[in-house]
Amino acid sequence: MTTYENLLLTLDNGILTITINRAAKLNALSIETVTEIRSAVQQVYDDAAVKGAIITGTGPKAFVAGADISEIAELSEVTARSFAERGQEVFSMIERCNKPIIAAVNGFALGGGCELAMACHIRVASDNARIGLPEVSLGILPGYGGTQRLTQLVGKGKAMELIMTGDMIPAEEAKALGLVNHVVPQEDLMAKCVQIMEKIMIKAPLAVGLVIDCINAALNKDENGYQTEANAFARCCASEDFVEGTNAFLEKRTPNFTGK
Ligand code: COA
Numbered sequence: 483m484t485t486y487e488n489l490l491l492t493l494d495n496g497i498l499t500i501t502i503n504r505a506a507k508l509n510a511l512s513i514e515t516v517t518e519i520r521s522a523v524q525q526v527y528d529d530a531a532v533k534g535a536i537i538t539g540t541g542p543k544a545f546v547a548g549a550d551i552s553e554i555a556e557l558s559e560v561t562a563r564s565f566a567e568r569g570q571e572v573f574s575m576i577e578r579c580n581k582p583i584i585a586a587v588n589g590f591a592l593g594g595g596c597e598l599a600m601a602c603h604i605r606v607a608s609d610n611a612r613i614g615l616p617e618v619s620l621g622i623l624p625g626y627g628g629t630q631r632l633t634q635l636v637g638k639g640k641a642m643e644l645i646m647t648g649d650m651i652p653a654e655e656a657k658a659l660g661l662v663n664h665v666v667p668q669e670d671l672m673a674k675c676v677q678i679m680e681k682i683m684i685k686a687p688l689a690v691g692l693v694i695d696c697i698n699a700a701l702n703k704d705e706n707g708y709q710t711e712a713n714a715f716a717r718c719c720a721s722e723d724f725v726e727g728t729n730a731f732l733e734k735r736t737p738n739f740t741g742k
Contacts (some may be wrong), residue, residue, distance in 0.1 A: 512553060519572055686726075
């Protein structure tokens with residue numbers, strides 16, 4: 483497996499755990515770290531041994547405390563645009579991946595950390611997590627998709643308030659808003675993520691991947707999500723897993739899906 487400066491990767495039972503590993507900087511996303519995340523996510527796409535991924539941060543304090551402010555401080559109008567576009571491209575790769583990616587939010591998820599978690603398909607937070615987009619405190623705004631994905635997840639009014647105040651909210655409040663799916667004690671966080679992943683991994687992989695496309699289509703103004711759904715439904719019906727799934731039901735046995 484590739485080794486990284488700022489990430490730790492482990493592959494266990496088909497689950498690739500990607501751990502942001504810059505504890506001294508509360509796992510802040512340097513440009514190099516974002517590039518490494520891109521490469522790790524590319525592995526999720528390409529490696530048949532990887533069935534899904536969990537993204538988390540090292541240590542008990544932070545998931546990711548934002549983009550690295552020492553690098554942001556150096557940006558000009560020209561370099562800032564490509565900085566934002568590059569981060570957006572990597573986070574879109576996560577969102578569009580046809581294998582499940584879960585964020586295990588183990589503490590502060592601020593700025594780029596909140597944006598990274600929002601790009602994942604499912605978010606589970608530990609009870610100590612604090613989540614927010616505090617960029618306006620620095621004279622900037624979220625540039626890695628935060629204004630768009632927060633609005634999609636919590637609605638316009640609450641997104642306006644959270645981004646304009648820069649408030650960091652506790653995990654339970656984030657759950658009440660629909661920003662995270664579950665809140666668990668920190669010691670149970672990874673087990674909860676693995677449990678969700680294992681439930682998904684015994685389902686038909688092709689169907690699961692197409693579910694991701696369809697739900698993303700619901701939020702894409704340029705796409706007719708109903709047509710995407712009908713096409714995906716038809717594609718499933720041409721798959722070997724469809725035959726296996728329906729036969730297994732009729733034969734009262736557990737299906738054995740292959741992803742074909
Ligand atoms: N970028 C770069 N370094 C960061 C960072 C970030 N986003 N967040 C934290 N760090 C660094 C701190 O500078 C400090 O480094 P140092 O020990 O070399 O001085 C180290 O991580 C520990 O952070 P510290 O601020 O001392 O911890 P704390 O417990 O007092 O506060 C936070 C924790 C998360 C509230 C605080 O670090 C913070 O507000 N971070 C910035 C959050 C932010 O604005 N993110 C959006 C960026 S666009």
